[in-house]
Amino acid sequence: MAATNKSSAGTRAKGATRSSGAAKSAAPAIAEFSKDEELHAYREMLLIRRFEEKAGQLYGMGLIGGFCHLYIGQEAVVVGMQMAKKDGDQMITGYRDHGHMLAMDLDPKGVMAELTGRRGGLSKGKGGSMHMFSKEKHFYGGHGIVGAQVALGTGIGFANKYTGNGNVAMAFFGDGASNQGQVYESFNMAELWKLPVIYVIENNKYGMGTSVERASATTDLSQRGLSFGIPGEQVDGMDVRAVKAASDKALAWCREGKGPYILEMITYRYRGHSMSDPAKYRSKDEVQKMRTEHDPIEQVRVRLLENGWATDDDLKAIDRDVRAIVAESAEFAQNDPEPDVSELYTDILL
Ligand SMILES: Cc1ncc(C[n+]2csc(CCOP(=O)(O)OP(=O)(O)O)c2C)c(N)n1
Numbered sequence: 001m002a003a004t005n006k007s008s009a010g011t012r013a014k015g016a017t018r019s020s021g022a023a024k025s026a027a028p029a030i031a032e033f034s035k036d037e038e039l040h041a042y043r044e045m046l047l048i049r050r051f052e053e054k055a056g057q058l059y060g061m062g063l064i065g066g067f068c069h070l071y072i073g074q075e076a077v078v079v080g081m082q083m084a085k086k087d088g089d090q091m092i093t094g095y096r097d098h099g100h101m102l103a104m105d106l107d108p109k110g111v112m113a114e115l116t117g118r119r120g121g122l123s124k125g126k127g128g129s130m131h132m133f134s135k136e137k138h139f140y141g142g143h144g145i146v147g148a149q150v151a152l153g154t155g156i157g158f159a160n161k162y163t164g165n166g167n168v169a170m171a172f173f174g175d176g177a178s179n180q181g182q183v184y185e186s187f188n189m190a191e192l193w194k195l196p197v198i199y200v201i202e203n204n205k206y207g208m209g210t211s212v213e214r215a216s217a218t219t220d221l222s223q224r225g226l227s228f229g230i231p232g233e234q235v236d237g238m239d240v241r242a243v244k245a246a247s248d249k250a251l252a253w254c255r256e257g258k259g260p261y262i263l264e265m266i267t268y269r270y271r272g273h274s275m276s277d278p279a280k281y282r283s284k285d286e287v288q289k290m291r292t293e294h295d296p297i298e299q300v301r302v303r304l305l306e307n308g309w310a311t312d313d314d315l316k317a318i319d320r321d322v323r324a325i326v327a328e329s330a331e332f333a334q335n336d337p338e339p340d341v342s343e344l345y346t347d348i349l350l
């Protein structure tokens with residue numbers, strides 16, 4: 001199963017900071033993980049990776065219609081944040097959303113069946129890859145309109161403050177989205193009203209086929225809140241410990257009522273923008289270098305082995321468990337019936 005352990009115990013800060021922005025303060029670059037935390041991070045990231053590999057296969061077999069954007073390579077971002085958050089904190093993201101759903105403990109069977117458009121899917125087979133929600137698990141989508149989730153996430157932060165529930169909203173968006181106007185309207189309101197929102201910029205270096213250098217006048221996206229007085233920092237988004245440490249700090253900032261916070265996660269997607277991306281805008285060597293030198297899962301695997309916290313066999317057993325969950329979800333997603341025709345007339349605005 002997906003996320004169960006939200007523990008932050010055993011985390012000790014060390015190292016220097018890359019923190020910058022309106023409110024500079026020392027942020028831990030890395031959090032040392034306990035054995036349980038390393039194992040948890042390993043399993044969670046592996047579940048996302050294996051789930052998406054399977055989704056890619058099903059797409060190739062023609063079983064998934066419409067769009068399908070894979071998150072492979074970026075797993076440490078959402079898992080590090082999941083490990084720092086408290087129950088009740090919300091996540092909202094764009095269309096590259098399967099990893100966020102699994103990290104928020106949405107049922108893998110329901111997610112996979114939604115991809116194949118079956119009635120047991122989380123949106124009854126009518127939403128597809130980009131449109132799944134779970135109020136119960138505090139996951140607010142899944143949005144196909146670039147940047148829409150930034151304004152909506154700000155609204156969730158407003159609701160948190162208005163009701164005084166003590167929760168923090170995490171709004172994830174890309175480097176491409178970070179140039180949108182509604183992002184800055186949101187920043188202004190969030191800081192003005194000191195809303196508990198973390199803006200998580202997943203800088204995977206490209207917006208579709210356009211590199212951040214070609215598209216952005218300034219490329220340190222952590223500083224985009226400067227004119228509003230919102231602090232921000234760049235984080236190694238390929239290292240789950242760095243993500244966890246930065247998230248701990250940002251969450252504490254928001255919970256203390258100090259307003260929003262920006263975390264720019266420096267990350268990379270291994271696959272194309274979507275399944276139909278010929279990827280002519282970057283070299284195979286560039287992708288290969290990231291995979292071999294910075295893979296988020298491999299980093300944890302090596303630490304687990306080096307610390308003597310797991311053997312090869314232990315890790316193979318985790319992989320088997322994860323593959324079984326994914327196989328079960330794929331089986332369900334292929335055998336569950338399609339929605340009844342009458343569903344065409346439900347859940348719509350007339
Ligand atoms: C308002 C709007 N404009 C354009 C698009 C088409 N579009 C989809 S994804 C995308 C690129 C976004 O890149 P980024 O924010 O870096 O996110 P990533 O795909 O890298 O995760 C664009 C332009 C859209 N879906 N919505």
Ligand SMILES: [Mg+2]
Nearest residue numbers: 174175206207
């Ligand atoms: Mg991008």
